[in-house]
Amino acid sequence: MSQLAALWQSSGIYQISVAQAVMILIGLFLLYLAIARRFEPLLLIPIGFGGILSNIPGVEIAVGDGVLAQFAGMGLDTGIFPLLVFMGIGAMTDFGPLLANPRTMLLGAAAQFGIFSTLLGALAMTQLGVFDFSLAQAAAIGIIGGADGPTAIYVSSVLAPELLGAIAVSAYSYMALVPLIQPPIMRALTTHDERIIQMQLPREVSQTEKILFPLLLLILVALIVPGAAPLLGMFCFGNLMKECRVVARLSDTAQNALINIATIFLGLSVGSKLIADEFLVGATLGILGLGVVAFAIGTATGVLMAKVMNMFSERKINPLIGAAGVSAVPMAARVANKVGIESDPDNFLIMHAMGPNVAGVIGSTIAAGVLIQFAG
Amino acid sequence: MSQLAALWQSSGIYQISVAQAVMILIGLFLLYLAIARRFEPLLLIPIGFGGILSNIPGVEIAVGDGVLAQFAGMGLDTGIFPLLVFMGIGAMTDFGPLLANPRTMLLGAAAQFGIFSTLLGALAMTQLGVFDFSLAQAAAIGIIGGADGPTAIYVSSVLAPELLGAIAVSAYSYMALVPLIQPPIMRALTTHDERIIQMQLPREVSQTEKILFPLLLLILVALIVPGAAPLLGMFCFGNLMKECRVVARLSDTAQNALINIATIFLGLSVGSKLIADEFLVGATLGILGLGVVAFAIGTATGVLMAKVMNMFSERKINPLIGAAGVSAVPMAARVANKVGIESDPDNFLIMHAMGPNVAGVIGSTIAAGVLIQFAG
Amino acid sequence: MSQLAALWQSSGIYQISVAQAVMILIGLFLLYLAIARRFEPLLLIPIGFGGILSNIPGVEIAVGDGVLAQFAGMGLDTGIFPLLVFMGIGAMTDFGPLLANPRTMLLGAAAQFGIFSTLLGALAMTQLGVFDFSLAQAAAIGIIGGADGPTAIYVSSVLAPELLGAIAVSAYSYMALVPLIQPPIMRALTTHDERIIQMQLPREVSQTEKILFPLLLLILVALIVPGAAPLLGMFCFGNLMKECRVVARLSDTAQNALINIATIFLGLSVGSKLIADEFLVGATLGILGLGVVAFAIGTATGVLMAKVMNMFSERKINPLIGAAGVSAVPMAARVANKVGIESDPDNFLIMHAMGPNVAGVIGSTIAAGVLIQFAG
Amino acid sequence: MSQTVENLVSQGFELAIFGMGTVFVFLTLLILATHGMSRLVQKYEPETPKTAVKTATHKVDRHLIEVIAAAIAQHRNEGD
Amino acid sequence: MSQTVENLVSQGFELAIFGMGTVFVFLTLLILATHGMSRLVQKYEPETPKTAVKTATHKVDRHLIEVIAAAIAQHRNEGD
Amino acid sequence: MSQTVENLVSQGFELAIFGMGTVFVFLTLLILATHGMSRLVQKYEPETPKTAVKTATHKVDRHLIEVIAAAIAQHRNEGD
Numbered sequence A, B, C: 001m002s003q004l005a006a007l008w009q010s011s012g013i014y015q016i017s018v019a020q021a022v023m024i025l026i027g028l029f030l031l032y033l034a035i036a037r038r039f040e041p042l043l044l045i046p047i048g049f050g051g052i053l054s055n056i057p058g059v060e061i062a063v064g065d066g067v068l069a070q071f072a073g074m075g076l077d078t079g080i081f082p083l084l085v086f087m088g089i090g091a092m093t094d095f096g097p098l099l100a101n102p103r104t105m106l107l108g109a110a111a112q113f114g115i116f117s118t119l120l121g122a123l124a125m126t127q128l129g130v131f132d133f134s135l136a137q138a139a140a141i142g143i144i145g146g147a148d149g150p151t152a153i154y155v156s157s158v159l160a161p162e163l164l165g166a167i168a169v170s171a172y173s174y175m176a177l178v179p180l181i182q183p184p185i186m187r188a189l190t191t192h193d194e195r196i197i198q199m200q201l202p203r204e205v206s207q208t209e210k211i212l213f214p215l216l217l218l219i220l221v222a223l224i225v226p227g228a229a230p231l232l233g234m235f236c237f238g239n240l241m242k243e244c245r246v247v248a249r250l251s252d253t254a255q256n257a258l259i260n261i262a263t264i265f266l267g268l269s270v271g272s273k274l275i276a277d278e279f280l281v282g283a284t285l286g287i288l289g290l291g292v293v294a295f296a297i298g299t300a301t302g303v304l305m306a307k308v309m310n311m312f313s314e315r316k317i318n319p320l321i322g323a324a325g326v327s328a329v330p331m332a333a334r335v336a337n338k339v340g341i342e343s344d345p346d347n348f349l350i351m352h353a354m355g356p357n358v359a360g361v362i363g364s365t366i367a368a369g370v371l372i373q374f375a376g
Numbered sequence D, E, F: 001m002s003q004t005v006e007n008l009v010s011q012g013f014e015l016a017i018f019g020m021g022t023v024f025v026f027l028t029l030l031i032l033a034t035h036g037m038s039r040l041v042q043k044y045e046p047e048t049p050k051t052a053v054k055t056a057t058h059k060v061d062r063h064l065i066e067v068i069a070a071a072i073a074q075h076r077n078e079g080d
């Protein structure tokens, strides 16, 4: 009889807390968004599922010797998983459009204003007494505005591991929401005449330029912002493997088996940070609120930068592609294309938007390097 | 001259013990079974080869800093390798037949009687003074009756790591012997009329049901047997990745590169537990003897359960598919089909047997969860 | 203002030392050799890139908690990465030509003289006071003459980790230079009549022989040179997976995803050993000098061994294939073929050269086992 | 010692009974839950457009298959 | 505490200014360096034989594509 | 110190001699063992049905190859 009691007491129904039940529902909701709404499923499915596993009562999965805790210890706390994912993204990235029109990099620079204004927003909330974020935490929250998942996870694993779960969920959710967040801002900040600007076809870029670019980028990072070297270094390494064409088997693995394995482990590890005690705090609401602001501001400054550039140059830029500077590759570039087509069905902006889009990745990692060096 | 003596003394011929030589022969025998007889080669080739490496005298491979000892430390003692293999199996499993005919799950439940009767057998042997198994050891031996390799390895890594080598070899050997062990029992317990029962074609199952099932299963596990959550959680995660269809690249990797890598490491790690001192003990004979009994009893109770169900239902079940409830996917389902064809060449049972077959996997992990929670 | 100073002081331009700048140039030079000259790109691209990353000032990448330092700690210091690469090479190796003509193994034995004469050369330099190598260091340098990358890295990780960077760079650079180093030596040591010797077509080898050979090799290693068992064991395991044909999915993964992943990590880890302080020392020049001597002597003794064998046998061997005994698979075999064609355009030696070529791999690992056992 | 062993056997019996009980209870609940879930799905999702979720890869594969099927068909026709 | 927080905000402003500054300086330098690099490449490498670096795999793929294209063409012609 | 170094060189010579000796002894034994193994195999396994171990994948591949080969053949014939 005491055994029957033991069985009952070992059951989840007996042990589950309200907070754990809520977290399991949140995990199921993330899975719903990923599957039914196609919200960044590659990350949100492992994160959501990992979040459910982490809140099952009476069994150690996300703490102690639990398997998700072990994954997190191996590759999230150490930064290895986001860096491997970033290497794979580098091996999938084509810098061609950027090389054909380098000045569009300025759009990728301007969009990073979302990062720093969100940082200020988080500190302002602290001053107002709404939340209590440290400088490192505010920096980690700001990086959501980089619209780049692995960068956001890497930075918060360094600066504010206690906020990692909320930051990762916020980053990937808003990246999925880019098609909803960006268009109204883009339309509000541009005139019809600006939206129908046709840009000239980009020139063809030679293979040698594509091989030299990641090396150039790496050297410049080493000389100016060494703090961004781990992130940008792995990204450039992946890109060099792809472009040099003499290690096709390594490039293929970096783009497939290795990034997929790292993504599965990364997602489950992030899920292990969705433990009720850590996630169901006021700060999470603040992070979710600040995250959407970060995306909105980055979009706006990217568009405005294009308009400023048009004042000084005869080769006009369609300011819609400025919105792609937030990164969120390739979604933001597609959004720019789509909004452009609304005004002129024959004006395909996708190729032009890919330049600022990948420049936004570079810009975010530079910002990340500065934050890690000075807010750490 | 003293150098020549040193050379001789460093050779394997000088250092090898009889026990090590015997273990190397056992390793070669496992390779023979795997290659010439196709006994579960995916696991028995790494296990057999690892067993040979582990018994080479004068060099540390399976102990200390040796490479196999390191593999075992990374993923066997921690449970990671069997869980990754289980995730991959989940990504290869089709719950369709089970969803079309859920009541056949009871067959998968009944067949787990093999686990618990073997546990009792091991304890009875202890009472008779033949062996000296603890409750945890008896539980780990019993799980052989689950006919599920990764589950058996995971449970013994938790409950009785000192018996892991013998349990893994026993489990995979008998899984390979399913086509020999099961048919006589199936024929003995059924009449000709029962064996020719034709079952109606299963209905088509929608994709939504297939997506919801692993989540339903996970929630039920969380509420009732949280101890089974690591195993079933990883299994359901693999299955969800496959069925949701929005992360095909992760599902492909889980089914190929990742499960293959985990299998190689898992097999070599298990091989590292075939060190002479640990394997050549009386207990190993006991485990081999109890293992075959476990399979036999599980087969019998699966068949008998079907007969009991036929007493209460008009939609008759062919009791041969009850034998598939032991798991040993997909071998046991094929055996059911083959024995069925002996009696009626037009009666293909394979689709009907896949239901209890995968239900047997669920049943074993539930049993494993109970054993880990109460015998650990 | 003090922040601006902090920014400047955090930059790479401010912090970089001359030695670091030189190492970055060396890294770029290795990339140039790999991409433009096709010098063993699979390893030299990760090594070169890792070398650049390791010498970026002001950020920990190759030391402390840096990502490359972590890779090195996981798999280079432990020997795991080179062993996994070796397993993959085993799964790609065809012992058929060797089995068809086993006596050509003697050529693979003779070419290992390069290893031991280089060891003596390193010690002679120590006696002359030019360098100060210990016995273990001299042994690690000698193994460059084995012309086998993973073996060289494995041996130096055990015997002389402080020289690993220089030894790995030297080994892969000279393996790439085999088409330049070998032909003059081959021509100098052979007559025209010897170079046009036609060898009879090798017999067909049965699958059973191919399956039994890796096991035979493993048992012989276990009995005679157990110190070589980790290296040769993983090699034979890979080969058995390939030849047994019942675990095609494991063999495919070992030859693709797994070896590629291990290669990326191995190369980056080796790159982490190219830190200026460790690499820019006199010993590195000594290692580069001794390395080329090792290749030259191994080539010569391989060729001479074939000439000696021709004195005692009627079935003449074309001595050019003796040069393939250094390993450097399959480059050295191609060189033998090419030099042969110079003298007789219809005499294709490639198939005959593959035998000594893979025998050279076995020979090097045996030599490595002896060195680890007696110089460690 | 014999008492400890007897104790062990009785512990084993308890574990076996609770274990099999849990397995049966769990799978019975799973049957019920699955039935319920399937009914709900069939109610709210009358027709499942199974081909809706098609990725680009699938399209390519199907196209390839069509081409090859056409090639086979031709091959056979001309063989006649 | 309010002073610490004010201090925090002023630190934040400094960080934001230096951060955006670094991002702009870096990307401006990258634009210049990229321009320079591209000019050098175009100067010393007049014609880029883009198809030079072809691996065996690519050849096989192209061959396969040709074969399949031929099959499609035949199929269509005969369908007319 | 010079004595230690001389000692080092003599150690090196010993190691070199034993090392090369071991390599030759090992590979000579391997030649003999391989010969013996091959003879045994050829004696007890007169004909090796090399095509016996074919997996389903191979069959599919072969089928695909046949189809494509047929397509090529047609293509060439019609080109004439």
Ligand code: NA
Pocket (backbone or CB within 6 Å): A145, A146, A147, A148, A325, A326, A327, A328, A360, A361, A363, A364
């Ligand atoms: Na960005």
Ligand code: NA
Pocket (backbone or CB within 6 Å): B145, B146, B147, B148, B325, B326, B327, B328, B360, B361, B363, B364
């Ligand atoms: Na089972």
Ligand code: NA
Pocket (backbone or CB within 6 Å): C145, C146, C147, C148, C325, C326, C327, C328, C360, C361, C363, C364
């Ligand atoms: Na060699």
